[in-house]
Amino acid sequence: MSMATTDPRAAGPAPFVPQAYRVEEVTRELADTVSLRLAPLDGARPDFRPGQFNMLWAFGVGEAAISISDVETDGSFVHTVRAVGAVSGALAGLEVGTRVGLRGPFGTGWRVAEARGADVVVVAGGLGLAPLRPAIQALLADRARYGRVAILVGARSPETLLYPEALAPWQRRPDVEVLVTVDHAGADWAGRVGVVPGLVPRAAFDADDCVALVCGPEVMMRFTVAALRHAGVAAERIHVSMERNMKCAVGWCGHCQFGPAFVCKDGPVMRYDAIADLFSIPEV
Amino acid sequence: MAYLERILGEHPFFAGLDDEHGRLLAGCARNRRFAAGEYLFREGEAADEFYLIRHGQVALETLVPGRAPLVIATLGEGEIVGASWLLPPYRWMFDARAVTLTRAIGLDAACLRGKCEVDHHLGYDMMKRFLPVVVKRLHDTRLQVLDVYGDD
Missing domain, CATH: 2.40.30.10 (Translation factors)
Incomplete structure (x- = not known):
């Protein structure tokens, strides 16, 4: 970094x-x-x-x-x-x-083009789907250039799933695997109930030849990265979007300092292997 | 019996099961089919069978007084339903409802416990298969309790 x-x-x-x-x-x-x-x-x-x-x-x-x-x-x-x-x-x-x-x-963006030729696993938790939506749109607009594409989405409840109008057409596509889960639901919910890292082993992708894009609350990202690593995905193939309180947005003020980096200019999207040592340290 | 032995061996929970243990387990197994909405078991009932899901989806539910049933987890193809059969008092803690048509292998709990007592190699093998599932579900439950989306 x-x-x-x-x-x-x-x-x-x-x-x-x-x-x-x-x-x-x-x-x-x-x-x-x-x-x-x-x-x-x-x-x-x-x-x-x-x-x-x-x-x-x-x-x-x-x-x-x-x-x-x-x-x-x-x-x-x-x-x-x-x-x-x-x-x-x-x-x-x-x-x-x-x-x-x-x-x-x-800031930095998702390296969507660099994933060409590989499988892509997109993991979004809660509002984390917001910064991932343009990446998903870019993937789907150029679908033939990628291997398998899996979109894993988690939310607190069915009522708090973001962009249901976007999820529905993605789910209908035969060339995309969309798995959705919620932490809690009533008996009228016919979908999955469970945490989003639990979707990782259920998705079809080649762990040796995939790129993972992960965004959501930091706790969710930690568990998701652990699930991806357990599945065999190399740390350098996992990209996460960090969130810190930003002020100047150009790396001047230091409000968003994250170890030796500034999230505003070195992030928000960062390669996991570059920040793995900082990821679980409180108050970094 | 040979059929049950084969499909037991094909289920991810029993991946790598040796032939001898496969034959022992098949003696406790039967095919089960649950229509959408049908309950596999209800809270408080005797935990006398556990299930390997072959196809479909099962919701674990609990009743909250004054509210509709709350789904706390769903389980699908390749997963197992039920751990209460392992430990006294052998009573289910939650309801398990088939969300969709669900096909499963049911394993008779008393039969299985008996065979594990007689053959400790089988018992140890079963524990090695169950423990990762139980630990994973404990981790998942802890993550759910954190309610991580509350302040994202």
């Missing part, structure tokens, strides 16, 4: 100046979670790589790092925001027509 640098020029021009975006659409995903479709007021949406994030600025409240969960052909970004604090609460409460500031995209 490279040590963090302090040169903001690496992030492109004017990385601290937010661009004005307009909320074009608000979609209620869960009780406390919405997706915001944001279009630039001036100019075109910048390119992005699946797995990257933007800094969204709720004017008068503050700024938060939110992963890009989709893009639309009209040139807008989609961000899925869960209301857990002052800034995310303000963002989740935005109405259509409101202006927001946006800096980005920042």
Whole structure:
């Protein structure tokens, strides 16, 4: 892993100046979670790589790092925001027509193209499906270039499964294995009940020739990585998306320091072998 | 009997089972079929049989007073249902309901315990197969208790 640098020029021009975006659409995903479709007021949406994030600025409240969960052909970004604090609460409460500031995209992305020719295992827990959705879309758009594709999704309950409208068509595809599980359910749920790492041994993939993309709560990722390693997947073939409190997003301020790295610029997507020693240390 | 011996050997739980133990276990086995919605067993009943799922899905449920039954785990093809037959008082702790049509091999618990007592090699082999399943389910339960999605 490279040590963090302090040169903001690496992030492109004017990385601290937010661009004005307009909320074009608000979609209620869960009780406390919405997706915001944001279009630039001036100019075109910048390119992005699946797995990257933007800094969204709720004017008068503050700024938060939110992963890009989709893009639309009209040139807008989609961000899925869960209301857990002052800034995310303000963002989740935005109405259509409101202006927001946006800096980005920042950070590393999922190395989807590098997985060509190999099997791909995508493991998402809870809101972890949000930053993985663009990676899944990229995989499926170029499906013939990959081996077997398995998408493993976990959530607390059937009611808290993210993007059911996206899961359904993925599940109907004959060339994708989609396994969904929830931690708890009522008797009317006909799907699986159990933790998402438990899906790993049930998925069909070649452990010697696969790439795993994992995103979710850190505890879930630790157990999932353990299940992947137990299945025989090499550490360097496992990629995880880390989450830390980010501020500058360009490796200046150190808010998101994770050992020798900064999650904002060396992550959020990191190769597991590069961070394995830090993964289970509290308060890193 | 030969048929049961063969399908026992094909089930992942009994992978690598030696022929002699296969013959002993087949003497305790029978084919079982459960329609969707049918219960394999109910909480409090005698744990007199355990099941190797060949096809289908089984939900382990518990009743919470004043609420609908809560599913705490589902088990599918290649997995086993039931561990309470191993330990006194040999009573099921949960309900087990077939979510879909489920085909299984049922192993008579008293028959199996008796053979394990007589043949400790068989008993040790059974314990080596059961313990990883039990430990994995304990780990899964701990992860569920953490409710990791609460603050993701």
